[in-house]
Amino acid sequence: MMKLYYTPDTCSLASHITLIETGADYALERISFKREEQRKPDYLKINPKARVPALVTEEGVLTETPAILVYIAQKFSAKNLALMNEPFAFAEVQAFNSYLCSSAHIAHAHRMRGYRWVDANDTRSIEAMKKKVPESVGACYELVERELFKGPWVMGERFTICDPYLFTLVQWLEGDGVDIARLPRLKEFRERMSKRPSVQRAIEEETKKAAAE
Amino acid sequence: MMKLYYTPDTCSLASHITLIETGADYALERISFKREEQRKPDYLKINPKARVPALVTEEGVLTETPAILVYIAQKFSAKNLALMNEPFAFAEVQAFNSYLCSSAHIAHAHRMRGYRWVDANDTRSIEAMKKKVPESVGACYELVERELFKGPWVMGERFTICDPYLFTLVQWLEGDGVDIARLPRLKEFRERMSKRPSVQRAIEEETKKAAAE
Numbered sequence: 001m002m003k004l005y006y007t008p009d010t011c012s013l014a015s016h017i018t019l020i021e022t023g024a025d026y027a028l029e030r031i032s033f034k035r036e037e038q039r040k041p042d043y044l045k046i047n048p049k050a051r052v053p054a055l056v057t058e059e060g061v062l063t064e065t066p067a068i069l070v071y072i073a074q075k076f077s078a079k080n081l082a083l084m085n086e087p088f089a090f091a092e093v094q095a096f097n098s099y100l101c102s103s104a105h106i107a108h109a110h111r112m113r114g115y116r117w118v119d120a121n122d123t124r125s126i127e128a129m130k131k132k133v134p135e136s137v138g139a140c141y142e143l144v145e146r147e148l149f150k151g152p153w154v155m156g157e158r159f160t161i162c163d164p165y166l167f168t169l170v171q172w173l174e175g176d177g178v179d180i181a182r183l184p185r186l187k188e189f190r191e192r193m194s195k196r197p198s199v200q201r202a203i204e205e206e207t208k209k210a211a212a213e
Numbered sequence: 214m215m216k217l218y219y220t221p222d223t224c225s226l227a228s229h230i231t232l233i234e235t236g237a238d239y240a241l242e243r244i245s246f247k248r249e250e251q252r253k254p255d256y257l258k259i260n261p262k263a264r265v266p267a268l269v270t271e272e273g274v275l276t277e278t279p280a281i282l283v284y285i286a287q288k289f290s291a292k293n294l295a296l297m298n299e300p301f302a303f304a305e306v307q308a309f310n311s312y313l314c315s316s317a318h319i320a321h322a323h324r325m326r327g328y329r330w331v332d333a334n335d336t337r338s339i340e341a342m343k344k345k346v347p348e349s350v351g352a353c354y355e356l357v358e359r360e361l362f363k364g365p366w367v368m369g370e371r372f373t374i375c376d377p378y379l380f381t382l383v384q385w386l387e388g389d390g391v392d393i394a395r396l397p398r399l400k401e402f403r404e405r406m407s408k409r410p411s412v413q414r415a416i417e418e419e420t421k422k423a424a425a426e
Contacts, residue, residue, distance in 0.1 A: 048356060048359075048360045049312075049316075049356065057301065059301040060301060060305075062301075062304050062305070062308055063308050063312075064307070064308040064311035064312060064315075065311075066279065066307060066311045067304045067305075067307035067308035067311050068304070068308075070303070070304065070307055071300055071301070071303075071304035071307075074300040074303070074304075075300055087284055087287040087288055088270065088272040088273060088275075088284070090283070090284075090287070091275050091280045091281070091283065091284035091287075092273075092275070092280075094277070094279060094280035094283055094284075095275055095276050095277040095280035095281075098277035098278075098279045098280050098311070098314060098315075099262075099276075099277060101311060101314070101315045102277075102311075102314045102315040102318070102319060103262075105315070106315065106319050107329075107330070110330045116320075116349060117320070117323045117330070117342055117345055117349060118338070118341045118342055118344075118345050119341065119344070119345060122341050124337070124338070125331070125337070125338040125341040125342070128331045128332065128335050128338040129330055129331055129338070131331075131332070132330055132331050132332060136329060136330060143261060143262065146261075147261045
């Protein structure tokens with residue numbers, strides 16, 4: 001059975017939803033950022049990057065959301081969640097997720113993790129980064145809304161691994177100072193996704209586990 | 214025939230090398246950052262992200278290096294450059310490339326593209342970002358050296374799409390203030406890659422095209 005190391009309100013939710021979508025058998029292990037568990041020796045043995053998600057499989061540990069999502073889709077290929085048998089469609093899935101990972105998520109990360117890119121004591125620069133987030137994150141999702149999102153799902157008629165990932169990241173828009181009303185297609189998508197049983201179950205599982213601690 | 218939009222000294226080199234490795238038929242189209250061609254209407258029609266690489270295929274345009282590399286590998290599957298038939302090995306390939314894209318390349322980008330994440334007129338914060346680059350980039354490649362790089366190639370005995378991508382990015386270490394002597398395995402890898410015919414041909418094609426303009 002696979003085990004997903006996750007933290008509520010992080011991008012690990014995308015892997016969690018995808019596990020449920022495929023019907024995979026999985027266990028959850030919560031990593032508390034508040035207690036800095038991601039930096040403790042036990043967890044560093046699992047993921048030396050000190051991040052979530054990490055997916056423990058029978059063959060070893062996997063990290064990085066775009067990789068984990070495709071792995072789950074490939075292992076449970078009957079659901080065809082990555083369109084892997086169509087090279088161009090698969091590449092579009094991958095390009096979308098790569099953009100979320102390396103542009104949209106990164107823009108967002110400058111709100112709370114600025115210390116990665118300037119001296120941790122340089123509060124002025126860290127504040128300057130925060131101030132730019134509404135603009136930089138907003139620009140990423142405007143591009144998604146205008147150019148990349150096909151609708152009704154990211155890739156059009158077919159639900160793919162892009163959908164849990166995009167849903168996870170658009171949860172953060174208000175916190176980043178971006179009014180989702182500016183992005184009507186993404187707003188409708190987020191509402192529709194939030195009614196999906198896999199999404200409701202994933203959030204419930206993460207909330208319940210968090211509350212129990 | 215596929216057409217690769219590239220700029221010398223950018224991550225598009227990874228796609229270029231991979232095209233050569235597979236024996237694909239391709240054309241090159243140079244985008245000059247100096248002339249800001251990536252922001253001109255003609256190019257924005259091809260890639261609204263205003264970045265390179267972009268790969269024009271018969272089915273449409275692809276962006277994002279991790280997606281392009283897998284696409285090329287899948288279209289020319291005889292070379293098995295992505296280990297796609299082994300879900301765990303493929304996921305490791307993807308996780309490695311995702312780390313390069315969303316951590317290593319991003320750390321590097323704070324040296325010259327700080328305006329993406331703070332106000333473009335805030336020269337003090339932009340300088341503060343530059344100052345952190347040797348440390349943040351150095352930490353990424355120390356992790357690669359210590360934890361991710363199997364040797365002699367990234368994934369061990371098999372040459373994969375991770376190798377052109379890593380080679381491309383480790384070209385920038387000196388510019389980022391990281392002494393590659395600290396990273397002996399990556400140093401040896403870079404030397405070995407630079408003797409590979411595909412790498413020599415890609416660099417020669419990019420240099421020749423640049424000189425001709």
